[in-house]
Amino acid sequence: MTSNDALLDTRLEDLAGLLGKGGLLTAAEDMERYRVDWPGYRGALPLAVARPATTQQVADVVGYCHRHDIPLVPQGGHSGLVGGALPDAETPELVLSLERLATIRDVDPINFTMSVDAGCVLQSIKDAAAEADCDFPLSLGAQGSCQIGGNISTNAGGLNVLRYGMMRQLVLGLEVVLPDGRIYNGMKALHKNNTGYDLKQLFIGAEGTLGVVTGAVLKLSPRAQTTRSALLACPDVDAVLGLYALARRRCCDLLTAFELVPRTCLELALEAAPDLRDPLETPSPVYVLMEVAASGPIDLDTMIEGLFEQGLEAGLLSDGVLAGSDAQAESLWRIREAMLEGQRNRGEHLRTDVALPISSLGEFHARASQEILALSPEATIIAYGHIGDGNLHFNILPPPGLETEARTTLLHELEERLFEIVTEFDGSISAEHGIGRFKQAAFLERLSEPEFDLMRGLKYLLDPRSLLSPGRILPRPGD
């Protein structure tokens, strides 16, 4: 036994003492599930996994790590897409899992707020809101497993951003354990509060690099009583944009989703789910999958029918189907799920998450498609996304039959070219997934000097020893 091992043992004993029975996992088999995330990436074996059950225990662990120079990485529900929460391979890290901090502290249906622990699973928050005749509108594929602390730390987006904003817009108060182990208590259930710098903004979207979110006050909405979905067939992406501008106006602020689905995606969906049927008789180059929702008595059918007629007259759409029942609406939305499944079935491919000004989407789509196909004529482009947010998942399936190495190289080249075009259009290389590890190089390349200085300054202000999620978003100080 080396003195290093002995030191580590002491540290782990101390941490176990702080956390009580079941609070610290150290056996490799127990730690396995904290190394992997939903997309299938695998991190290194962590030093240990700390599972605090109270905010005070989080503070105790973080403070201990601060005093003894132990790097640590907070973890939510393992559904991140940029590798930010995976334990590091270079320097062994302590995983700080928030999963036992999972109490809904309070629901207030008159104030339209809910106070929660960071480890609450998103779906349980949505359920608790519904019980109080409210909605918590954040809506993600991973909502059955992702945790609200992770949603906050990554400023999550999802399907209903168009109407309700990103996670940042849904947070009224925040409780954070600072990297030195002190607790910042900003758990105020206030809709307005202009007292000094708005500190909570620092931690939202910081991907766990500036503090550990342990609790939040969330903003709720009235619960939707009626929801209507429709699939509309459009001649091209420009028509989709025109239809969007029309729908925003005609559907008032009741539009909850406005998704672009190209024909390729519909076909992928039909391929992946043989029970699905093409809802329209004639194929169309692109479709819009839209939803409106109201918490009071409004005739949404008439609203969508009016939009359909006006869109038809203006040549912005050629056909469409309005779901007449919840079951029909569900089968329309199953297209969107099945197309993701179909995409996964095709094996390794390039997944992106770019944002553009909505008005540039048509030109960007044409230009990017042309350039990508010029570089790789047999690639398949599947560009779908949240039109109302200017957020396009411009994904690329590589030509079939490529060997692993050639495929990886090609996809990387295509990504670089795509990102260059995004930058020319004044867009963002990450609309909602964040930077983590995987997007760091492309992110840093595009950062101006003042931006880099300010970000590095913030990191140093909060975490001068760089112990919290080191190397995510920004490189480690020495790198």
Next chain:
Amino acid sequence: MTSNDALLDTRLEDLAGLLGKGGLLTAAEDMERYRVDWPGYRGALPLAVARPATTQQVADVVGYCHRHDIPLVPQGGHSGLVGGALPDAETPELVLSLERLATIRDVDPINFTMSVDAGCVLQSIKDAAAEADCDFPLSLGAQGSCQIGGNISTNAGGLNVLRYGMMRQLVLGLEVVLPDGRIYNGMKALHKNNTGYDLKQLFIGAEGTLGVVTGAVLKLSPRAQTTRSALLACPDVDAVLGLYALARRRCCDLLTAFELVPRTCLELALEAAPDLRDPLETPSPVYVLMEVAASGPIDLDTMIEGLFEQGLEAGLLSDGVLAGSDAQAESLWRIREAMLEGQRNRGEHLRTDVALPISSLGEFHARASQEILALSPEATIIAYGHIGDGNLHFNILPPPGLETEARTTLLHELEERLFEIVTEFDGSISAEHGIGRFKQAAFLERLSEPEFDLMRGLKYLLDPRSLLSPGRILPRPGD
């Protein structure tokens, strides 16, 4: 001529050179209007008034001041209520007026965005939005004179926060001159962008202490086609809260304003504007002035009538009037303006701007009224405000006939007691006005150690020499 005077002359000559003809004002009579603000407070004579016409000129001036240790204070439209933009008396400051930086750079009705210079007057932004069939929803009494840079720096609120959020929610991109004179260009017209720390959040609501906002990309909404207003009579504040919870649901997300107007305020309005008439036959203890707006074809009359009937059945209201025309709606909203006028006519009084959880408003109102009247039985309480935001202007008219000094002392005591009750209810002493100078003492008293350390750290990170709006929000380093 002392050497100090000579040095100052050199500095002013340099600054005049950077700004060109008309860019620097130094004559006392020219500077007079930069010393006063709308509430009538008067600051010291500034060193000079710099009026840059471009972002680069702002950067030149700020950079020059940085190199030569000259304190400066950015100014918008002089309608702040906490004295933040008035030139300081202790250390003479350079006023940096943004008034010549007033170009609307771009309006994009498909992206629902507008790019503007910081000196644009709010009303001109609202007009340009309307021309493009959009709304810029920020709505304030001062909109004819306040500038968007000031609105951003103070995170302005106003009448429609309930539906559209504070200024923070309406900013997508920001251009800021940093205290060292460098330009941070974050003018992206993107609805989603998760690339690193969201730097623009630092400057929104920072009251000009961390940088000078020079431009912004604003988020627009579809333009309202139909608007309906109503005045509803309620038995008490608790009934108003019940009615609010009902209205949020029945009116979907179309509710734009929900204002509490107590009988005292209606009477003040009738006193100030003799042409106004009480819209209802029987007096009621409290009223709600509400508005709904839709950008598409929705029957708002039926919506409000339905709310009225349901409220009547539930005993939440006793009477009401729905404005049948724009003129009628206007006369309802004139009540709100006239009551402010009536309040001003009563001379010096205590104006506050507190926020509470909406569900606590009834209990807070009762408790605060009781305690204030126990301290000063002849005082008159006028507590009105934005119920939907939990934002109460709990104002107090002193007993008539008090001498100036006794009045000031009493109002200060009443404010201290009121703020103590706000704190007991976990509220905020400033919902929208900010801290500036006037609220600093009460603000600092309530700040926890981690909050103070973080705020001081942010100030030091951005402005280590404390040259930008020194002494606002936080005390100067030595104080």
